[in-house]
Amino acid sequence: MSFTLDLNTVWFVLVAILFAGYAILDGFDLGVGALHLLARGDRNRRVMINSIGPVWDGNEVWLVTAGGALFAAFPEAYATAFSGFYLAMVLLLVGLIFRAVAIEFRSKRESPRWRRSWDVSFAASSILSSLLIGIALGNVVWGVPLDAEHEFAGTFLGLLHPYALLVGVTTLALFLMHGAIYVVLKSEGEFQAQARTWIRPTIIFFLLMYVTTTMATLLYVPHMAQNIRSRPVLFALPLAAMLAIANIPREIHRGREFRAFLSSCASMLLLLAVAALEAYPNLITSRPDPEHSLTIHNAASSQKTLMIMLIIACIGVPLVLAYTASIHWIFRGKVEISETSY
Amino acid sequence: VGRQPWIVYGLLRTSEGLSKSVSDASVITSLVLFSLIYLLLLALFLFLLNEKIQHGPGEVEEITEEGHRA
Numbered sequence: 001m002s003f004t005l006d007l008n009t010v011w012f013v014l015v016a017i018l019f020a021g022y023a024i025l026d027g028f029d030l031g032v033g034a035l036h037l038l039a040r041g042d043r044n045r046r047v048m049i050n051s052i053g054p055v056w057d058g059n060e061v062w063l064v065t066a067g068g069a070l071f072a073a074f075p076e077a078y079a080t081a082f083s084g085f086y087l088a089m090v091l092l093l094v095g096l097i098f099r100a101v102a103i104e105f106r107s108k109r110e111s112p113r114w115r116r117s118w119d120v121s122f123a124a125s126s127i128l129s130s131l132l133i134g135i136a137l138g139n140v141v142w143g144v145p146l147d148a149e150h151e152f153a154g155t156f157l158g159l160l161h162p163y164a165l166l167v168g169v170t171t172l173a174l175f176l177m178h179g180a181i182y183v184v185l186k187s188e189g190e191f192q193a194q195a196r197t198w199i200r201p202t203i204i205f206f207l208l209m210y211v212t213t214t215m216a217t218l219l220y221v222p223h224m225a226q227n228i229r230s231r232p233v234l235f236a237l238p239l240a241a242m243l244a245i246a247n248i249p250r251e252i253h254r255g256r257e258f259r260a261f262l263s264s265c266a267s268m269l270l271l272l273a274v275a276a277l278e279a280y281p282n283l284i285t286s287r288p289d290p291e292h293s294l295t296i297h298n299a300a301s302s303q304k305t306l307m308i309m310l311i312i313a314c315i316g317v318p319l320v321l322a323y324t325a326s327i328h329w330i331f332r333g334k335v336e337i338s339e340t341s342y
Numbered sequence: 343v344g345r346q347p348w349i350v351y352g353l354l355r356t357s358e359g360l361s362k363s364v365s366d367a368s369v370i371t372s373l374v375l376f377s378l379i380y381l382l383l384l385a386l387f388l389f390l391l392n393e394k395i396q397h398g399p400g401e402v403e404e405i406t407e408e409g410h411r412a
Contacts, residue, residue: 083361090372094379101383108390152363 031179033126084152
């Protein structure tokens, strides 16, 4: 394998950045959702929902952007993934729909039964969505059966193999930790003290899952270590990921939650960077026939399309980064519940 | 532009643009599922809307507060 800085590689990096941005941003609001039922009492649950209230939908737009970029730059990979994972995508959409509706509808009526039903819907759909996103990542890492025409040749149940499920649970654990730190940042008083007690167990849960997944990957997915094995200097990347993860409990121990949150963001970025680096130049690895894999070359649009889109991306990506940063800045600080809150 | 039998007029037929790995059963399942979800959400929406209408508008202060909604 050789790294050449062509347009295809630039687009591979761009698509990877968009997916990483999605994981970091939607990661904390999915995590808050997954933790939702741990919050007791109506007011605390409203704090949970309103902590992500102004930002969660903007965060989800990153998934749309990442899907759109994949469609435009690597249409064959998009076609294979979206057709092949059809039922999984349908399930993910159902999860995301009920999550969104739960956030909007929950506090519209006083009835405790109404609110409890939406609380359960919010938590269950957040957990389901996190698992499915992780399972998708697990399958991309593991490889999926593709035929000679790059069509998906497996079944939906075939996507639920132990390694994919392991990555699914690891992703959920990561989001739980990420979300727990976020809730502490956004809450105050007694509830903040309660939310602080969630951090330790979620960190331990994530660390166990992270170590298990790393071992399983090295043992059973040898093609995911080739690129770094052939260029030892790249070992700096998984090393940086490990240091970022180790820094999370360190910052928590010192009571610096904001730094812990930044560390958690950095861990997600670095872990996905390792996965992307190892997958390169494959977009969707074929297993058991690696020669049927979709790569950044055989799945790409024409060079002209990639060039035009790169110009658009150079204008669009800074804009997206700017509005994402400004919305988080505007809504910084602790959650306040008012008449018009969720 | 997307007139049958063309999915891209004059260039690509619908039959050529079909996903080979998605079965008829999957398509009908998702179509029925999403139709049911949207009907359920429509019913809930109308229910909430009706409740809001029955309740009537709030005090003037409340309306100005609405205007400040983020």
